[in-house]
Amino acid sequence: xxxxxxxxxxxxxxxxxxxxxxxxxxxxxxxxxxxxxxxxxxxxxxxxxxxxxxxxxxxxxxxxxxxxxxxxxxxxxxxxxxxxxxxxxxxxxxxxxxxxxxxxxxxxxxxxxxxxxxxxxxxxxxxxxxxxxxxxxxxxxxxxxxxxxxxxxxxxxxxxxxxxxxxxxxxxxxxxxxxxxxxxxxx
Numbered sequence: 001x002x003x004x005x006x007x008x009x010x011x012x013x014x015x016x017x018x019x020x021x022x023x024x025x026x027x028x029x030x031x032x033x034x035x036x037x038x039x040x041x042x043x044x045x046x047x048x049x050x051x052x053x054x055x056x057x058x059x060x061x062x063x064x065x066x067x068x069x070x071x072x073x074x075x076x077x078x079x080x081x082x083x084x085x086x087x088x089x090x091x092x093x094x095x096x097x098x099x100x101x102x103x104x105x106x107x108x109x110x111x112x113x114x115x116x117x118x119x120x121x122x123x124x125x126x127x128x129x130x131x132x133x134x135x136x137x138x139x140x141x142x143x144x145x146x147x148x149x150x151x152x153x154x155x156x157x158x159x160x161x162x163x164x165x166x167x168x169x170x171x172x173x174x175x176x177x178x179x180x181x182x183x184x185x186x187x
Contacts (some may be wrong), residue, residue, distance in 0.1 A: 045174050063182055073101075090136050
């Protein structure tokens, strides 16, 4: 819009036209776009990491709940754990002999009480039991209960707890970062 004013100077009239420009310069627009691009880059880098950390926290909480359910089972069964008699090789809980109590523990204490679904895929988590301290191939969300052993950081260390009938266990859950575990034990 033009702003026209008449002025009289020394006997003649002159019209000044002044434009009031309220727009942005190209430099200002480029700076704003660069800042917006930087913010978007930070968000795209940070969001997947936050999601991965959230899923790992869910896995850690799940391991704590499973440990609590193991202790509840033991309290209700004269101190016997569901893995009593577990062998030296890793076997899924569902394939262990019924005499070991794993299926009973799973159906009575886990199924419905503790959500043991893998946070990323929504699939059921595989529960594995053994007296071994050597884990099978890493798989995110899998749970390993090492009978007669203890945790050493995020790995299993031999605990010397008496083998298959031990009351000592190390419970590990595989986290999303490859070859990373969360380990808790009961002693």
